[in-house]
Each structure stands twice: as structure tokens, then as C-alpha cells.
Amino acid sequence: MLSKLGRGVVDDAGEGTVGPYLAVANQGRLVWRAPGPRSEDLIQAVREPGRISGSLDLRSHGFLRSLPAAPPGSGLPTVGQERAKQPALIGDGKVWTYGTLAGIVDDAAAELRKHGVRPGDRVMS
């Protein structure tokens, strides 16, 4: 399978290219195959400013250190506990705080399950 992310491409061997956007494999390994515009922040983080081709382990350079281990949905309660009263989503004349959103997502997931959604199903929304 080829996955395209921005102008980067990740192949099924878990490698990718870097263009104006970044591409990264599931294993957290990024491979540069061509030079391209890169953020100064990223270059500094990698600490290889002169390098235009090569590979690196993202975890060892801290790129993924701040990522939550869980998927976005299940990560919400953690954020919600810290920022329960902070607004998360605003629109349609409503404000859903992180605390509210966590509960809404749980309730909606329960409804979806009742409608017949199973793990691994594709659901259009």
C-alpha cells in the first residue's frame, strides 16, 4: 500500500520522503530521500542541519515523544481531566468544553454501536 501524506509518500516498507510536508511510517521511522524545504525547528531538533539525505529514528530524536500513546478518541479523557472547563469545540452557537466533549463522544460511540457499527467497519460521516 502507498499512503500519501501531503507531498510525502510512505511505502509499505515503512519509509517515506520529505517534501514541503513530512511523511512518517507507523514504526516512527522517517527516511529522507530528497532534499526539500524543511522547518528550521525540525532541522534543529534532528541536529543534523547539513544533512539532506539519510534516515533517522524519530523516537530517539524526540519527534514522537509528545505523542499520546492512545488514539485521539481515547486520549480525550486525559485532556478533559486537565482542561475540563476549557472550550474545545465552538460552533453553531454552542461551546463544548473538553469535559463535555469527552462525555458526548462516549455517548455517541454507544449510539453508533447500537446502530450496528463494529470495530474495523468503515463509517461515512
Place this chain on the structure above:
Amino acid sequence: MSENSLPLAALVLAISALDAWSVVVNPRLSEREIDQIRDHCGARLLYYTVEVSDLAAAHARRHEAREVEIGPLGTLALSPLNEATLAEVVEEDGARQVAALLYTSGTTGNPKGVMLSHRNILFNASISRTLRKPTPEDIIYGVLPMSHIVGFSIILAGTLIGGSAVHIVPKYEPAALVNAVRDRGISLMFGVPTTYQRLLEYKATAGLNACPADACAAFTSPVRRWI
């Protein structure tokens, strides 16, 4: 299917919580494109945000969907259950599980689906956060569609993992943007070149004296600097 809205954001997260794949589709696509995507991905169910999108409501009628109430999400339409479709295997490692299957529009051929894992989405979100450094006090103007990778991963997921807020907007109108920045504390926005071009056109016709042209140079603009 839905244009940007609170119910759509909640649906995306609820689908994710069930380890199902989110296929966000913009109802502005043609009937042919939408039906191609539905058939190609083998959707088990389709949700239509009929209260917030007339276009979604039209597709719901066409697909003979029925209305359901889902608490704070309001009234949605729900397609008949596709009993024939098979569920994909769920990855043991949640990071490798597919979070979203996003499609190209299909204007130059059949729509093409891109499988994006949770790690893919979170990596994009985290990089955006690293580069733009939003704070919990920031309110991001979320007008780019969540059916696109930027709206999905950077604006929705990136904002939520960073603790900021998204002001969700279904359709871009420069006047509404200016009002939102002035009245609702919008501090960061994402746009495509047309977004800024139309903003400058509005500035000219509305006689605004703010909003300098250098906003056009940036894909993401910290709006505090120019309003």
C-alpha cells in the same frame, strides 16, 4: 456526510473510539463521487448531518436514510445498515489501526482512498503543534474541511491534543472571518491561497484598513498580527 460542524467532529472521535474507520465525505461532492466512495470503501453505515447541511440532507433523502436522535449531536440521518460488508481486522497496536480513510475528490478520475493510521494522524497533529506552538488560550478558525487531511489531522486532532479550541465553520465567508476575529477571539487560522485572496478582496470592497497583504504569504497566519 457533513460539512464542518460540531456533530461531525464528535462523530469522527466516536468512530475512532470504536476502532472503526472514519470516512469523512464532503456533501458538496457530486452524487456520482459520493456513491463511488460509499461503494469503494464498503461503508457499513452513513451518517448525514441533516440539521446543519442542506446538501447532506439531500443525499440522505436520495439514499433513503432515516432520522435518528443522538443526544447533543441532534438529529442525524442514518443509512440502511450494509449487512454484506466485512469488518477489517483490528490492529493489536492502536497506533497502527486505521483512523481515517480519506478520499480524493475524483475530479480527474475515480476517487482514491488513503488509509491513515492513528500514528499518521497524530504525527501530523504533533508536528503542526510543534511548529505553530498554539496555547490553550488560542482559538483556531476551522474552516478547512475535515474531509481533507489538513482539516482532519492538523485542525481537529492537532487542536485537541494541544488543548486549544477550534471554532468550527462549515463554509468560508471573509466577512464572517473578520467578525469572528473581532468578536470571538480567533487567534490562528489555516487557509489555502484562495482564502487569503478572497479576504483581501473583501478588505478592498469593505473599506477595511487592517489585514495587511503579508497574511497571504503564509499558509498559516497568526491572525493577531494583522487584525
